[in-house]
Amino acid sequence: MKIIDAAHVFFDYVRRDENDNIEEVSHALRDLNLTIEKGSFVCILGHNGSGKSTFAKLLNGLNLPKDGEVFVAGMPTSDESKLLEIREAAGMVFQNPDNQIIANVVEEDVGFGPENIGVPTEEIWRRVEASLSAVGMLSYRMKSPNRLSGGQKQRVAIAGVMAMKPACIILDEPTAMLDPNGRKDVMRTVHELNERDGITIVHITHYMEEAVDADRIVVMDGGRVVMDGTPREIFSQVEELKALSLCVPQVTELAYELKCAGLPLPDGILTREELVKELMPLISGTSSAEDGGDGK
Numbered sequence: 001m002k003i004i005d006a007a008h009v010f011f012d013y014v015r016r017d018e019n020d021n022i023e024e025v026s027h028a029l030r031d032l033n034l035t036i037e038k039g040s041f042v043c044i045l046g047h048n049g050s051g052k053s054t055f056a057k058l059l060n061g062l063n064l065p066k067d068g069e070v071f072v073a074g075m076p077t078s079d080e081s082k083l084l085e086i087r088e089a090a091g092m093v094f095q096n097p098d099n100q101i102i103a104n105v106v107e108e109d110v111g112f113g114p115e116n117i118g119v120p121t122e123e124i125w126r127r128v129e130a131s132l133s134a135v136g137m138l139s140y141r142m143k144s145p146n147r148l149s150g151g152q153k154q155r156v157a158i159a160g161v162m163a164m165k166p167a168c169i170i171l172d173e174p175t176a177m178l179d180p181n182g183r184k185d186v187m188r189t190v191h192e193l194n195e196r197d198g199i200t201i202v203h204i205t206h207y208m209e210e211a212v213d214a215d216r217i218v219v220m221d222g223g224r225v226v227m228d229g230t231p232r233e234i235f236s237q238v239e240e241l242k243a244l245s246l247c248v249p250q251v252t253e254l255a256y257e258l259k260c261a262g263l264p265l266p267d268g269i270l271t272r273e274e275l276v277k278e279l280m281p282l283i284s285g286t287s288s289a290e291d292g293g294d295g296k
Contacts, residue, residue, distance in 0.1 A: 003168050003200050004036040004059060009068035011054055011223075028054040029065070030223040038167065041194045041201045043211035046220035047245040052204045055220070056172045059202065060090040073167060088117055091161030095173045097153035106148075106156055107132070107141040113164045124163075131159040134197075135189045151182025155189055162193065168200040169193065175207065183207070208235075208249045212270045219244065236268035251275050
C-alpha cells in the first residue's frame with residue numbers, strides 16, 4: 001500500500017528583484033516520480049542541490065508543486081482542506097532541532113503538536129509519556145530543552161512528531177549537526193520506530209553509513225530520481241555514485257579498492273563483518289600457500 005505518491009512533479013525556486021521582477025528561476029524538481037510503501041524505511045541520497053530537501057517539503061504541504069501532484073495517505077497536498085490531515089499523517093523532523101523546539105519544558109514541547117490538532121488533554125499526556133518513552137527521554141520530561149545535548153534535542157523533536165501519531169515521519173538530515181554518538185542515538189531511535197511501530201520513515205541524509213540498514217535507497221540528481229534499489233544494489237555501483245558526486249560507506253570503498261587491486265571480492269559489501277567474512281578465506285589460503293600448503 002502506497003503512503004506517498006509523487007507523480008510528474010515539478011518545482012521551481014524563483015528569485016525576484018525589489019520591483020518583483022523575476023531575476024532567476026532555479027528548477028529544483030523536474031518530472032519527479034516516486035512512490036513509497038507504507039511501513040518501509042527509505043533513504044534519499046543526493047548531493048547539495050539535487051532536490052532531496054525540496055522533495056521533503058512537498059510531503060506535508062510546506063511547498064506545493066508547480067506541476068504534478070503529491071499524494072500523502074491518498075490525499076493530494078494541493079487540497080488546502082486536507083492539509084491538517086496530511087500534516088497529521090506525515091510529520092517532519094528538520095536538521096536543526098532548535099527550529100522545532102518551542103517550549104521551556106520537554107513534556108510541554110512534546111504535547112504542543114497534539115494540543116494544536118485538538119487532542120483531548122488526558123490523551124495528550126498519555127501520548128507525551130508514550131512518545132518520550134519510545135525515544136528514551138522520559139526521565140528528561142521536566143528538563144529544559146536548553147540543557148540537553150544535540151542528540152537529546154533531536155530525540156525530543158522526534159517525540160514531538162510521534163505524539164501526533166503520524167503514519168510517516170520525514171527526516172531532513174536530522175543528524176547533520178550531531179556528533180557520532182548523537183547520530184547513533186537518533187538512528188537507533190528511528191529504526192526502532194519503524195520496526196516496532198510500523199511507522200514509515202523517509203530519511204534524507206548525506207551520511208552513507210546511515211543508509212546501509214534502509215529497506216530502499218533512492219538517489220536524486222538534477223531534481224529527478226536517477227537510482228532506486230536496495231542498499232546492496234545501490235552501493236555496488238561505486239563509480240556511478242562517484243559520478244554523481246556521492247561516496248559510499250567506508251567499508252564498501254575499502255572492499256572496492258581491494259577488488260580493483262585484484263582480490264576476488266563481491267560487489268556491495270556493506271559492513272565490516274561482511275568484509276572480514278570474505279577476507280578470511282583469502283588470508284587463510286595465502287598463509288597455507290606460503291607455508292607450503294601444510295599450515296606449518
